[in-house]
Amino acid sequence: ILNVEQSPQSLHVQEGDSTNFTCSFPSSNFYALHWYRWETAKSPEALFVMTLNGDEKKKGRISATLNTKEGYSYLYIKGSQPEDSATYLCASPTGANNLFFGTGTRLTVIP
Amino acid sequence: SAVISQKPSRDICQRGTSLTIQCQVDSQVTMMFWYRQQPGQSLTLIATANQGSEATYESGFVIDKFPISRPNLTFSTLTVSNMSPEDSSIYLCSVGEGPYNEQFFGPGTRLTVL
Numbered sequence: 120i121l122n123v124e125q126s127p128q129s130l131h132v133q134e135g136d137s138t139n140f141t142c143s144f145p146s147s148n149f150y151a152l153h154w155y156r157w158e159t160a161k162s163p164e165a166l167f168v169m170t171l172n173g174d175e176k177k178k179g180r181i182s183a184t185l186n187t188k189e190g191y192s193y194l195y196i197k198g199s200q201p202e203d204s205a206t207y208l209c210a211s212p213t214g215a216n217n218l219f220f221g222t223g224t225r226l227t228v229i230p
Numbered sequence: 231s232a233v234i235s236q237k238p239s240r241d242i243c244q245r246g247t248s249l250t251i252q253c254q255v256d257s258q259v260t261m262m263f264w265y266r267q268q269p270g271q272s273l274t275l276i277a278t279a280n281q282g283s284e285a286t287y288e289s290g291f292v293i294d295k296f297p298i299s300r301p302n303l304t305f306s307t308l309t310v311s312n313m314s315p316e317d318s319s320i321y322l323c324s325v326g327e328g329p330y331n332e333q334f335f336g337p338g339t340r341l342t343v344l
Contacts, residue, residue, distance in 0.1 A: 162322075162334075220272045220273040
């Protein structure tokens with residue numbers, strides 16, 4: 120079992136504000152780090168899969184960084200919009216198959 | 231990426247009954263995964279369903295409680311047996327792609343047990 124933690128548990132921001140949240144994971148035997156977005160009544164959607172220390176990935180206004188030595192990843196959202204409201208999950212596998220998920224950060228963007 | 235459908239999308243069941251959840255993928259895949267998310271908890275892997283062999287269950291999950299079928303490369307079922315209120319969860323099936331098993335999820339089944 121891998122201990123993957125996310126903070127904060129929930130977050131309210133005003134439309135237009137930028138925000139970020141954290142995923143921490145054991146740094147030993149690191150394999151990969153996944154980020155997913157889960158909107159209410161929809162399927163979780165893959166955002167990023169990150170594998171290299173120092174990795175930075177970007178998709179539109181959303182970006183993520185990875186520090187495998189200290190065991191954390193940040194997810195950033197620039198200029199938050201109401202459609203960004205969702206639960207953001209990170210997950211780390213121990214190997215090829217078994218993903219361990221954090222409890223997620225629930226983001227609400229207030230118009 | 232694979233397109234996955236699940237049914238039912240939600241159900242309310244009585245204690246002691248069983249519910250079978252179906253998962254259909256639009257392409258052939260070797261492995262399918264079943265997860266659940268109890269209220270306030272992490273998304274947790276229940277088992278990996280392999281076509282042609284028994285499912286592989288994670289610690290804390292047993293075949294008698296969560297029997298899984300995998301009759302072909304595009305379909306799987308998960309049964310939640312002898313349900314109790316603690317089984318109230320969202321149940322998701324998924325498939326993995328790529329070397330790091332990026333997950334593509336179905337829409338989920340929201341189960342409430344009374």
